[in-house]
Amino acid sequence: MLDQPTSPSDVDDASGQPERISPRSVTLSLGMMLTALLLAVLVVLPVPYAISSPGPTRDVLGEHDGTPLIQISGAETFDSTGELRLTTVSGTGGPGFPSSVVGVLQGWLSPWAVVQPVELLYPPDRTQDEIDESNTAEMVSSQENATVAALTELGYEVPATLVVAGTVEETDAEGKVEEGDVIVALDGTAVPDYQSLIGLLGEVEAGDTVTLTVRRHGQSLDIPIVTTEKPDGGAQIGVFIDPAFDMPVDVTISIDDIGGPSAGTMFALGIIDKMTPEDEANGKDIAGTGTIDVTGEVGPIGGIRQKLAGATRDGATWFLAPAANCAEVVDHVPDGLQVVRVETLHEAREAVTAIGAGTTDDLPTCTG
Structure with missing residues (x-):
């Protein structure tokens, strides 16, 4: 009976004995394994970048x-x-959704993605639930x-109850208008909706004094307010409003x-x-x-x-x-x-x- 042929890699050509693995081959194999392991870690390793x-x-x-x-x-x-x-x-880099090295590299190569330091988008003191x-x-x-x-x-007309949620610091309304006040008129003209208030303020110059009528604890109060300038140049009374709308x-x-x-x-x-x-x-x-x-x-x-x-x-x-x-x-x-x-x-x-x-x-x- 003939023996099955044996691969040259399985035996030594001279003696017919199994070939010994050289130290150099062992070192090379271990190096390749460690490199592969390092690359695998880098794929999932979180990095301090946000990707949009x-x-x-x-x-x-x-x-x-x-x-x-x-x-x-x-x-x-x-x-x-x-x-x-x-x-x-879509974004990564926030709490619970870290970016990876691969993701960052892909973001840098993409013409439509933006990669930036994570703290620019996600303050470190905010949790994902808060976001x-x-x-x-x-x-x-x-x-x-x-x-x-x-x-x-x-x-449509959309009536609204204009409830004051607070005042802007260092404006004339601070200390005069209170949270929970309901704005009902400006300079004697009723403001049944938010658009009416904005429209009336559009006719006022920054620095003018207006009379804001509010309802507080069931009483009507007339409050003089010196307006200030908005970023766009218009006048504002310096209050934050949380309107409650009555949708038709x-x-x-x-x-x-x-x-x-x-x-x-x-x-x-x-x-x-x-x-x-x-x-x-x-x-x-x-x-x-x-x-x-x-x-x-x-x-x-x-x-x-x-x-x-x-x-x-x-x-x-x-x-x-x-x-x-x-x-x-x-x-x-x-x-x-x-x-x-x-x-x-x-x-x-x-x-x-x-x-x-x-x-x-x-x-x-x-x-x-």
């Missing part, structure tokens, strides 16, 4: 997990053929602001996995689209971002470049960007995406209508 990258988008006119994002009762609603996408930023709670509170406030702004844009229409916004205030503008546009018979978006896929206050002013947000990339990835061809973010948009628009600059909800509504109608030549951009 394009997050998911949601069509506010559609559903998520079988539930409509916007539900309206107390008014007639209409279907739409288009999409209005809120945009988000989540803050983001949730901002989202709830954003939804309320969006509802008020949308209903006001549609011509019941609007419910259902989104549990996204926090922060930056979806406000898109929520407001979604409410308007659902409550008007016109098909504003008319089959177009429009994304956007921006905070919104109850007066309909669109405010800046963070992560605009990541949101532009996320919108393009998910099929949007148009993007509504807050005017205050335009400097970050220039030269960073993905191919196939057109960006419209907006400052107010009314401008955003007109932009959506123009996009749906195909009459976009006169829409303002971030470059002109």
Whole structure:
């Protein structure tokens, strides 16, 4: 019987005995094992960097997990053929979600991700629960602001009880106006809603004295207040207001996995689209971002470049960007995406209508 052939690596050519493993081979093998182990550790080793990258988008006119994002009762609603996408930023580096070496390297190589020291985004003294709670509170406030702004844009009156939540330090209101006071008039003119108060203050010059009428413990008080200047140059009375709105229409916004205030503008546009018979978006896929206050002013947000990339990835061809973010948009628009600059909800509504109608030549951009 013939023996089975043996591989040369199994025997010594001269003696037929098994070949001894040299010390050099052992050293090389151990070195490779240690290198592999070190690389494996580096893959999962947390590093002190935060990574911001394009997050998911949601069509506010559609559903998520079988539930409509916007539900309206107390008014007639209409279907739409288009999409209005809120945009988000995904991030690592916060408490409980550390970034890895591999993630940082990928972020540095990506044109749409931002890598920065973790302390710039996440204060070391804040827990993840505190961050989540803050983001949730901002989202709830954003939804309320969006509802008020949308209903006001549609011509509804939205009464509000203007409850004072505190005063601004070193203003004339400090020590005069108290937390819990209810503002009922300014210079003798009733303010049944927040818009009325803002409108009256718009007629006042910073430094003027106004008479603020408040209800305190059931009594009416007239308080003279010397106004101060807001950052935009207008007049302010130096109080923080926590308005309690009496909504004429019941609007419910259902989104549990996204926090922060930056979806406000898109929520407001979604409410308007659902409550008007016109098909504003008319089959177009429009994304956007921006905070919104109850007066309909669109405010800046963070992560605009990541949101532009996320919108393009998910099929949007148009993007509504807050005017205050335009400097970050220039030269960073993905191919196939057109960006419209907006400052107010009314401008955003007109932009959506123009996009749906195909009459976009006169829409303002971030470059002109």
